[in-house]
Amino acid sequence: MPVGLTEQEIERVDELVGTRRKVARGMPLYLSGESFQSLFAIRTGFFKTEVVSEDGREQVTGFQMAGELMGLDGIGTGQHNCDARALEDSEVCVIPFNRLSELSREIDTLQHHFHKVMSREIVRDQSVMMLLGTMRAEERLAAFLVNLSQRFVSRGYSATEFNLRMTREEIGSYLGLKLETVSRGLSRLQDEGLLSVSNKNIRIHKLDDLKKAMSPRC
Amino acid sequence: MPVGLTEQEIERVDELVGTRRKVARGMPLYLSGESFQSLFAIRTGFFKTEVVSEDGREQVTGFQMAGELMGLDGIGTGQHNCDARALEDSEVCVIPFNRLSELSREIDTLQHHFHKVMSREIVRDQSVMMLLGTMRAEERLAAFLVNLSQRFVSRGYSATEFNLRMTREEIGSYLGLKLETVSRGLSRLQDEGLLSVSNKNIRIHKLDDLKKAMSPRC
DNA sequence: ACCGCGCATTGATCAACGTCAATAATGAGC
DNA sequence: GCTCATTATTGACGTTGATCAATGCGCGGT
Structure with a gap:
């Protein structure tokens, strides 16, 4: 995903993206409470993320499509904080987070890119807050x-x-x-x-x- | 802020936190559109962050108090995406972001801590979405x-x-x-x-x- | 291809919250 | 300490969107 890498760096980022995983329509990619290990980049398909509060309230927090990254909410606690469910048959790339951390320590373009993605997610959430609030x-x-x-x-x-x-x-x-x-x-x-x-x-x-x-x- | 560092690492993190800055009640720490250079850790005082949409709608997106980090929303675009304003006379630590990036490449505890802070901000925003939506x-x-x-x-x-x-x-x-x-x-x-x-x-x-x-x- | 259930549409009514307005209380600044 | 502008409270009324309900449609699964 990031640009401006050398041949060698691109190779290393490629091998970071370990496996692929298919998720059938209606099936969860991960569920709230599960141990967080990896981020997921959507290759094809369509997902929703949904949080469930203690008192049972549910809310869809986003819809994700090809190219977007899922699972960022799990880094803070080491557990996923929402359910991610496929809205159609989908395929994702599994990105082991500890390997991403290591590699981003060596490739600063990757580090910077990752920080930008997280930051944009915060900005996106804030624009949803504005939508809901006003x-x-x-x-x-x-x-x-x-x-x-x-x-x-x-x-x-x-x-x-x-x-x-x-x-x-x-x-x-x-x-x-x-x-x-x-x-x-x-x-x-x-x-x-x-x-x-x-x-x-x-x-x-x-x-x-x-x-x-x-x-x-x- | 992170724990589990060696003496030497603590020293380096300390010098990362360059300067301090006082912000009088009602004054902005930063404004939307300004170039993003630094994060800010609140030492004392109280802030609000507020986004203004194109059509003029305003919404307070959060209240921040001592110990909390501000400015994460600016990383993605290189510009601040909200106004941060002191609700009482306050003091912040200025954390130059490029220095934080460098240092977190060397000290993995710091890197991991920073990622956790960003992730928790995402989770916090999502719980506000739930509040507003349900x-x-x-x-x-x-x-x-x-x-x-x-x-x-x-x-x-x-x-x-x-x-x-x-x-x-x-x-x-x-x-x-x-x-x-x-x-x-x-x-x-x-x-x-x-x-x-x-x-x-x-x-x-x-x-x-x-x-x-x-x-x-x- | 068919069946059945989930999904969507539409109407009638109601409650929650917004709007408008008037008044009171506070505290920041002189 | 006084004054004025800002902030807060409370009431009456209007509007929006929720709720309850009934019907129709389409699509996934067999």
Whole structure:
């Protein structure tokens, strides 16, 4: 993943990425409480991460797609702090964390890259906090769809047509809304002509207006 | 901060912490957009961090007290992504990030400690996401006060009596509530006999019940 | 291909929280 | 110590999104 490495360094980073692991749709990659040993880089597929609080509340904390790194939350305690579950048949690279630590002591580009990835995860979480703390239901939905669109396009897929891999309930959990509110919100965005929804298929007609819909109404 | 270092290592970590800096109440430690150079460890005082979105929305993303580290969000982009502002006259240690990087390549205890701190920040942010996404107003307030209480007690202060350094509006921003709702919530917790509020002074009478108030009603 | 269950949509009602407003209390600065 | 601006409290009312409920649809699994 990092750039600017010598041939030899690239080789060593390659062998760091030990094994691959397939995860069938619905199956966990790891569960909260399990001992943390490795990070996981998604090769193909789609995941959700979910935290469960002591009193039984559940919340989806993120959706991860190809190229993204999972498991960073486990470093602090040595145990995973959330469940990671595949939303479709997926494959990940297993990155043993102690080997990553060693190697990043020798290759400073790798070290720097790793620190940046962690930092960006913090910034991402803070923008979700902002979404949950200040946005209204329809704004949250618009922000969610625009974010997905951007991530798809940066992977070479269409910015304006894609399939949701998650249910309305999972979207709602992520956005701090009930599934009915998600459904109504999508219908409303459709009525406004910004997009078409057919089950999990989304076609965005007016991406600019959808971005505007992230801001407070008129 | 890390433990288990040799004499010599401790010395080197000490000289890593270059200078100290005082920040008067209300003054910024750093602002969003400023070039990121250093992390800051709080020696004394109290801070808030606040993000401002493009469309002008503001949200307090955290309150930091002595011993806590600030600035991690800047590593990813090389620019600070939030404003950090002192809520009372404060003093911080300036930790130049490139020197920390170098030193953590040589002292693996330091490296590991730093990774843990970043990871815990991610976990903390996720628990705030859960608070914002699933809790009701009074539950959020209870969780906020219990969290403050725990952090005070771990610093040797009273778990049951302390002064809030922030306004109702700042609490509300952090908890995704309006200041009136915060005020009403505190009054309600007082009516229920769980605590006494007198402006910024909080006395918790029933810490156990306050913890229970974090869970869904009855 | 079919079946059945999970998922989605939509409506009606309600509670929680936001908004607007008026007043009171505090404390920072002179 | 006084004053004024900031902060906090409380009430009345409005809006948003949750809840409860009923129906329809689609897709995964056999």
